[in-house]
Amino acid sequence: MSKTGPRSLKKQETRRFGFVEWFRPGEHERTEAVLPDIIASGASYLRTHLSWAEYLAPGGEEWFDWLIPRVGGEIDLLPCIHYTPPSLSRTGRSSGPPVDPKSYADFVDHILTRYGRYFRHVELWNEPNNLLDWDWRQDSDFLLFCEMIGGAAYWAKQRGYKPVLGGPCPFDPYWLNLMGERGVLGVIDAVGFHGFPGTWDSEQATWGGWDMHLGEMREIIDRYNADAEIWITEAGYSTWRNDEIEQARRFIKALNVPADRMYWYSWRDVPPDVPVQEGLWFDPRHYHLGAVSHDNKPKLLGRLLMEGGLGRLEEVTALATPQIAAGAAPVVVTGGSGFVGSNLADSLLNDGEDVIILDNLGRSGVDQNLSWLIERHGARVHPVLADVRDLMGIEAAFKDAKAVFHYAAQTAVTTSLIDPLDDFETNARGTINVLESVRKAGKRAPVIFASTNKVYGALDDLMMIELDDRYLPEDQLVRMQGIAEDRPLDFCTPYGCSKGVADQYILDYAKSFGIPAAVLRMSCIYGPRQFGTEDQGWVAHFLIRAFAGEAISIYGDGKQVRDILHVDDAVAAYRSLLANIDRAAGNAFNLGGGPRNAVSVLSVLREIGELTGRPVETSFGPWRAGDQFYFVANTQKLERETGWEARIGWREGLRHLAEWLIANRFGGRQIRREKRKVSA
Known part of the structure; x- marks a missing residue:
């Protein structure tokens, strides 16, 4: 019998989750800032890398001597041991197989001796079917990999630790079955799985859903080691299009799939000036996977977890979009969960209108206004949780609109001075996205825009x-x-400029x-x-x-x-x-x-x-x-x-x-x- 059913029930009871966060050598200050926030979010686990290559580099041993006790002393730690030192690699790169596969097991043994009191599980390599992590061109039949990982896993188990097999990305059932045939699955306690549905097109083309892939995975594992668990060692969703509510939804979805653990990638965005991986071409999606921004501004996921944990997150993500009856012509209120927007929506709803509330819930407390509207007016309130900066994400909301009130905005002068780019994206680009959505719908719906006296x-x-x-x-x-x-316009401050630009585009x-x-x-x-x-x-x-x-x-x-x-x-x-x-x-x-x-x-x-x-x-x-x-x-x-x-x-x-x-x-x-x- 498959363990998917019982494991799923267990998952629902424990409700535990973790985050993935890679800490680079010397990032003492960043580690001290991020770790308390991860713990405050309610996370039980943290997965981070322990790079073999970095450990043997100058200063590497001192770095990990500080990092592993600091992190492992606060939270259940999963170190991912990977990356070959170039001097020991067959290719001279960290992705190359080691000249002697046994040297990896020796290093794992050294790590267990030095830091083993700070963790129970140890992950052996990361994404082995990815050229950036394991150059399988040098090991086309994965014989070297199996020798390396199998030996390290066997020895870790002998020493009382629980080895985790690094997850392939994208998922490859043939590779996993090969690991079973070669005996690797027989000496591990958990198998990792990576899934980023909705973020990368290459993965989207092969993505069949959590249940299908994990079910297939469970079936393979049961043939070789029915006691092994399935861990989602990386799940994530990039907010590069500013669709933060979708990230929150994906988190809840990943948490509720039939797996024994879930690690979300990641807590903080990667700073824009830091290369994601050596040799990797720039892709904006890699830089927006965090629950908070690189400079620690909470996204919706991070904010809700910090405010009230999983309960708060589920409460907000449960605000679904009800179906609008065929032929209905709703009024769209962007920023409709905000102060003026919610009051206007209530007035319209009192008069029998159907109202689409388009809001990203980005400001703390505004979801209470949305809940209030739903409690008062029920099914005539149609929440569309999206961001006006995301043109693709909002277009459908305007398809049948008979009128649009546009309130969604960045509203503070002080914030615009701190982050003028975000202020522009929200106020200026967000407004033209709304206008283009109305124009594309082709129904000439009236648009009334909330501008400001700051344009003067x-x-x-x-x-x-x-x-x-x-x-x-x-x-x-x-x-x-x-x-x-008739007072001449005189835009002042980034806020005045962005609202003024929007003002003029409307006209x-x-x-x-x-x-x-x-x-x-x-x-x-x-x-x-x-x-x-x-x-x-x-x-x-x-x-x-x-x-x-x-x-x-x-x-x-x-x-x-x-x-x-x-x-x-x-x-x-x-x-x-x-x-x-x-x-x-x-x-x-x-x-x-x-x-x-x-x-x-x-x-x-x-x-x-x-x-x-x-x-x-x-x-x-x-x-x-x-x-x-x-x-x-x-x-x-x-x-x-x-x-x-x-x-x-x-x-x-x-x-x-x-x-x-x-x-x-x-x-x-x-x-x-x-x-x-x-x-x-």
Whole structure:
């Protein structure tokens, strides 16, 4: 009887997983940074290489004397012993068979003596059917390989260790059967398997699915050693197209296949300046296999594991895409799990619309908004978990769309200054991907884009009057009406540039391709379902910090003025613009609270103090790049074209947000209520 069934049940019970991480000589700092994160992710195992070639190179022994105890003392370690020292190789390269196959067994014996207390299993070679790891042209019948590995495995077992046979890549059942016929399978405890479905085309062409390949593998192994386990020593999915949700799904899939262990390749991306392997041509897929980026920015997989382990990961990846009925014409909301997007989607769903939520769930907490929408509206919510940077991954979502609201974006000026390339890819390329998807669908669906007041730059030419708690423009008309759309564009900061580029592409697609598209250049929006941070969503961030009793950092002097707008009013503006898209297409409109809701940062802080019943602790830092002393939107053009107007005064709206935060984040405690008239 095959062991696939019982082993599968065992796998479900243990729910253990590991990561593969190659540490190069001298990477002490990187090892110290990566190891705690791998452990914090819930991983039970770590597979790393112990290069025979590197060990005998200058400084190699000292490196592994540090690495193996450091890693093996913290986590269940699987060292992969491979790579022939060039001086001992038949080809002079690390992939060449050793001149004397027994010398490999001698080295394994040395490693067991020196480091054996730090591991129980030892992996013997890696990808032996891959020319980059084993030059089988020098060993076409694998006689040298079998002599080398068989001897090392036999001796390791004699010493009480459990040898693991390195997995072929791609899987080759004929090679594995040959290992059985030659007696290698009879002296090992586990056989490795490598699988990267969906990442490499060469593998895709021969990929038959985990169950088929592991079943075939189990059948071969059972003929020679029924007690041997199957380990997935490498599984992975490259996010080179930014499809991070698919990586998370593939991880769960690999974890649940009938194998005794699963090692995911890898925790961190390979840095772009590091060659993956000597002689290997550049392939971007090799550089994006990690659960976090090379500079330790969490991808979805890494973030969810760090937030709540497998349970959290399964909760999010279970958000499937329900089928949309034939003939249905959904509204697509990109970034629909975000703050404004989820509020807009809820409004549309309340009116009976089918809504596609296209979101990469890249920001912590936004999956809660998606779950909230599904709980409220059920099957009319259609999650498409994809990234607007991935054109191939999003096109299908727009096929039957009757309208598109495009919110998906990188939203922070500070982040754009740290990583302007990613900011451009998300905001500029992501927007043109959306436009091209709509154009390809051929149905001229209206597209309404969430732009920003940052396209007007820092407004340095506006002369200001400095009062005790705010700045006001000297120009009386601007003071009375705000900044209008005839203000010249002046992109400032990478964020302003990327959003400005997107803004202009939206308007041009209306002209060049007849797509009814329009732009709303937003000021500061606030309200329920906002996960405010220091960099974006400052009104919610201030309230969250104040309710938590934590200090608030102010950049600048706090006298800068914004016209804050409640999200309910913002949603009404977007819907009004869609309803009037025939005459509004090709135009940009400013959207904010207007002069009636113009407040300084200091005045918002005072109001928060009234709500919490205590002064807010603050600290002040330098001004941030591109920050405007004053921005109040002149919304008269939008009002004329659509009949929209802001209805919620800022004090009323601030109290509404405070009550929502209390109910949803702070256990329902009461906020202070003053007996005074609430005004705008």
